[in-house]
Amino acid sequence: MRLGHFWATLYRRRVVAQEWPRESGDFKMAQISRRSNGKWKARVRSGSQGSAKDKSKDFDSKVAAQQWAYQQEYGTSVILKKDEVLTVDYVIRQFIDSTTLDQPKKSSLEQTAADFEDYPVAKLDEAVVLVWLRGVVKFTKIEPSTAQKRIDYLKQALELYGIEHGVQTNYGVVSEAKKVLEKEGLVGASNERDRRLNVEENEEQRLYEHCPPNPWIADAIEIALLTCKRVSEIHGEQISYINFKDSTCFIPSRKNPKKKGGTDEIIPVPPRALEIYEKRIHIARKKSYKYGKQLWPLKNAYSISDRFAKVRKSAGIEDLHFHDLRHEGISRLFEIEKIKDGYIRKWTIPEVAKVSGHKTWKMLERYTQLKPKDLVDLF
Numbered sequence: 227m228r229l230g231h232f233w234a235t236l237y238r239r240r241v242v243a244q245e246w247p248r249e250s251g252d253f254k255m256a257q258i259s260r261r262s263n264g265k266w267k268a269r270v271r272s273g274s275q276g277s278a279k280d281k282s283k284d285f286d287s288k289v290a291a292q293q294w295a296y297q298q299e300y301g302t303s304v305i306l307k308k309d310e311v312l313t314v315d316y317v318i319r320q321f322i323d324s325t326t327l328d329q330p331k332k333s334s335l336e337q338t339a340a341d342f343e344d345y346p347v348a349k350l351d352e353a354v355v356l357v358w359l360r361g362v363v364k365f366t367k368i369e370p371s372t373a374q375k376r377i378d379y380l381k382q383a384l385e386l387y388g389i390e391h392g393v394q395t396n397y398g399v400v401s402e403a404k405k406v407l408e409k410e411g412l413v414g415a416s417n418e419r420d421r422r423l424n425v426e427e428n429e430e431q432r433l434y435e436h437c438p439p440n441p442w443i444a445d446a447i448e449i450a451l452l453t454c455k456r457v458s459e460i461h462g463e464q465i466s467y468i469n470f471k472d473s474t475c476f477i478p479s480r481k482n483p484k485k486k487g488g489t490d491e492i493i494p495v496p497p498r499a500l501e502i503y504e505k506r507i508h509i510a511r512k513k514s515y516k517y518g519k520q521l522w523p524l525k526n527a528y529s530i531s532d533r534f535a536k537v538r539k540s541a542g543i544e545d546l547h548f549h550d551l552r553h554e555g556i557s558r559l560f561e562i563e564k565i566k567d568g569y570i571r572k573w574t575i576p577e578v579a580k581v582s583g584h585k586t587w588k589m590l591e592r593y594t595q596l597k598p599k600d601l602v603d604l605f
Contacts, residue, residue, distance in 0.1 A: 266291040314342035321383035328488025329479040333458040355403035370414035436541040450551035452499040463521040
């Protein structure tokens with residue numbers, strides 16, 4: 227059972243004590259089905275008896291297929307029928323399909339949609355939101371800044387849907403719940419971390435030693451260190467993104483504070499990372515993860531963070547998050563020294579930024595570990 231859905235279910239049983247109908251996705255004269263390639267096919271039969279014609283179209287998501295089918299039949303994007311219930315997950319997925327999002331935000335919203343699967347918007351209140359996010363924080367150990375994004379994105383999706391369709395979506399209760407969570411310290415602005423792997427305590431090796439026999443988490447840890455990717459970027463990796471000829475990797479909709487929806491980027495990939503990718507691709511094709519496209523056997527980015535937390539705990543390592551591996555990887559790039567043409571060659575800021583995706587020197591400054599006293603000998 228999904229984490230947030232578990233908490234919502236717990237609250238429902240204790241407080242609400244009633245069930246609701248599932249959104250069936252069945253239309254009067256339409257069929258929605260999943261194709262073998264992972265696409266959703268919407269098929270609508272229209273016309274009078276004896277001269278009916280079929281219209282069909284493929285979509286990346288079920289929600290998009292449903293919306294198109296309903297538009298074909300009724301000339302409106304409001305899918306719900308009289309006997310159906312508007313659910314939180316449906317609203318969120320509508321928001322995802324209709325908005326340009328960077329990958330981290332899209333991943334966050336998809337996780338929230340899964341948490342609130344089949345939960346009616348009409349029953350969404352402050353208590354439910356509090357139970358949900360407290361549960362997420364408790365079991366996934368996310369930072370207050372990440373929790374704040376989760377709750378802000380939820381409100382944004384609910385509010386926009388309400389405005390566009392003229393329906394009540396109870397987005398105000400999310401704001402009230404956020405005030406309580408702020409007082410509890412569970413949500414808040416981002417605090418920059420500078421946690422690095424402790425070399426003297428051999429933390430990196432201890433992590434690998436405590437990975438389970440199934441090696442995917444060990445591979446994910448090494449990829450994070452080598453490519454400096456965010457957890458959502460690793461989770462979203464597909465086989466087609468890896469270019470072995472050019473030693474590069476494609477990252478779609480990468481986080482960019484200057485551009486809504488992020489930017490598509492191509493980053494250089496070191497030889498060791500290519501070896502890992504080659505192994506993962508072989509396994510992925512053999513087991514057909516997500517119809518042979520996805521590189522990792524994961525439902526969402528939480529799968530990586532959850533498994534990493536278990537490995538860290540087993541290794542006896544304190545206060546280390548998966549995202550800290552990105553910080554470690556970027557810091558290591560600044561520390562690399564190679565002799566080239568008789569000179570010591572180090573990575574420049576623009577070169578590191580090409581890997582990390584940072585847009586300004588200010589963003590990268592904390593990774594250099596530069597201290598004034600260390601620069602005295604350069605005069």
